[in-house]
Amino acid sequence: MQGQQQNLPEATINSLTADSNDQIAISLFEPKKEIRPEYNIGKFAGVIFASPYAKNVNEIRKYNWQVVDDDQTLDASLTVTPLTGQKTPTTTTFRVFLALIQVWEHIGFPEDGIVRFSARQLCNVIGWRWAGTDTANRIYEHLKILSGTSISWTLAYQSKDGQLSKLYDDMSILSSASYRQRGSLFEPEKFSIVQKIRLNPDLVDNMLAGHVRPMNYVAFKKIGNDTTAVLYTCLDLYLHKKPKWERRAVALLSSDLALMGKRYEKRFNRHAKLKEFVRELDGVALFTGTLRLAIEETADGKDWKLVARKEKTASPKRQRPIVKSVTSEEEAEMLADELIEMILRQPRSGKPNRAVIKFLCKLYPQPLLRQALSVAKADYQGKIKKTLTHVFVAEIKRAVQEHPKLQWYDDAPNTGQSN
DNA sequence: ATGAGGGTGACATCAGAACC
DNA sequence: GGTTCTGATGTCACCCTCAT
Incomplete structure (x- = not known):
């Protein structure tokens, strides 16, 4: 028995079980609105975690850029290497990672980075419904990715004192992870919370020191489209210090979001994609402020560009309700x-x-x-069938009808009356 | 009630092809 | 050139069962 265990993955788990830190979050809990993942992971989340639909999910991803240090320009890079036969981290992986951080925070920030959880509980935090094998396998797969993917940072990893490490090679986000399927369990524990992972100690160290990159967890979770989620993560970072950021569609789609389709050689298709982004992300809350997106034609007229701005909210701590009550007369006039x-x-x-x-x-x-x-405005450019005002009202109608809690005033006889 | 797993299928996303 | 259709693939929900 003892000899057998030496070579099994369970050996790790069993040795972890022996330690004293047994804080377990048994009941389901409501995840917090804000989440504070470790600074480096959060900062490079848009790079580390790609859309699952991206074409290159099985390949090594490497990103290069330059940093200026003591008046000299140096090459920095980040390399994400998957285990053979495994995908690189996707936004789904990021969702699992953030949920683990939530549980870790919930059980009181244990210094050893050990997080115990049940798969169902993790689902609750992520916002998935429990869906049997499929969900279990999904969690299992992404835990494997989190522990198996090797991340190498060259002049990129920033320690808690703000220093850039020259090289941090072969980092894994989880230092141990093993999903225990029911079949592998012994009787007494068969129906208890069994899953257990250990976060990378360096990441825990940084998080405990407050070296974190706060995110709006609620807003992030609401984004269903994974490509859009990557974009949101990137924009949140870009707009952290700058009020405005813009990028041409060609570069945005192919290099930032890894959309490689031939279809994007056509201007129309790039425009359509940008419109999707605007639809899904315009008005979405960032950690501070609100994201504003617009599409503009580039100066040479050959492409479109996405223009992102951060709109400050009066009190960033208070979240504006999605459906606010009827606006006051004065406010409505000003807005109109x-x-x-x-x-x-x-x-x-x-x-x-x-x-x-x-x-x-x-x-x-x-x-x-x-x-x-x-x-x-984006829709209307190019085709001049009706006036912008027409398109605007039609667009409001479409958005209202798509909204789960709103009703178009003309659709129901009793809602048109206001005031 | 809570911890799971099984089977099935709807829906979303992407990208190329076909059509106008 | 713009626009729509189609198929492959990934994601996620529903409804069921089992054991404590």
């Missing part, structure tokens, strides 16, 4: 005027009816209206 002014600045704007716009401003949340305008 602002929107109308923005519309009139465009060519072939049409003649927006102030009363109608104000009426819509009172009825629907501000982010929805602003998003509708940016989508309308």
Whole structure:
């Protein structure tokens, strides 16, 4: 028996079971709105975790850039190497990782980095429904990826004192992870919380020292599309210090998001993709502030570019409800005027009816209206079938009808009456 | 109730091909 | 050139059972 265990993965687990730190979060708990993953992982999340639909998920990914140190320019890089036959980390992996961090925080930040959890509990934190084998396998797979993927940092890994390490080779995010399937368990533990992982001690060290990169966990979880989630993670970082960031569609799609399709050689398809991003991310909360996205034509007219801005919220701590109550008269007027002014600045704007716009401003949340305008502006460029005002109102209607909690005023006889 | 696993299928995403 | 269709693949939900 003892001899047998030496070579099994269970050997690691059994040795972990013996330690005294047995804080277990038994019941399901509500994950926090904000999450503080380790600084380096959070900073490079957009690079380390790719979209699962990206074409290169089985290959080594390497990113190079330059850093300036003591007046000399040095080459920095980050290499993500999967175990053979295994995928590189995807956004799903990132979701699992963030959930593990949540559990680790919940059980009181144990210094040894050991996290015990049940698969069902982890699902609850991530926001998945428990779906049997499929979910179990998914968690199992991504735990393997987290522990098996080797990450090498050259002049990239920043320790808690702010120093860049020259080289941090062969890091794995989890120093041990083993998903124990029911069949492998013995009777007494067969129906208890059994899963157990250990976070990389250096990462734990940094997190305990407050060397973290805070994220808006609620906003991140709501993003269903994995490519969009990668973009969100990147934008959150880019807009951390700068108020504005922009990038051409070609570079954004192929190098940042690893969308390699031939279809993106066509301008139209790039534009369509950017519109998806605007639809999904415009108005989404960042850790501080709100993300604002717009599409603009590049100066040479050959491509589009995505323009991201961070809009400051008055009190970043308080989250604005998704469906806010009816706006005050004064607020609606100000918003309506602002929107109308923005519309009139465009060519072939049409003649927006102030009363109608104000009426819509009172009825629907501000982010929805602003998003509708940016989508309308993007949609409208190129094809001049109707005026921008028409497209704008049609876009509001579409967004309202897609929204689970809103209703288009014309659809129901009793909601049109306000005031 | 809670810990899981099994089977099935709907839905989303991407990308190329086909169509206008 | 723009736009839509189609198929491969990945993700996730539903409903079931089992054991304590």
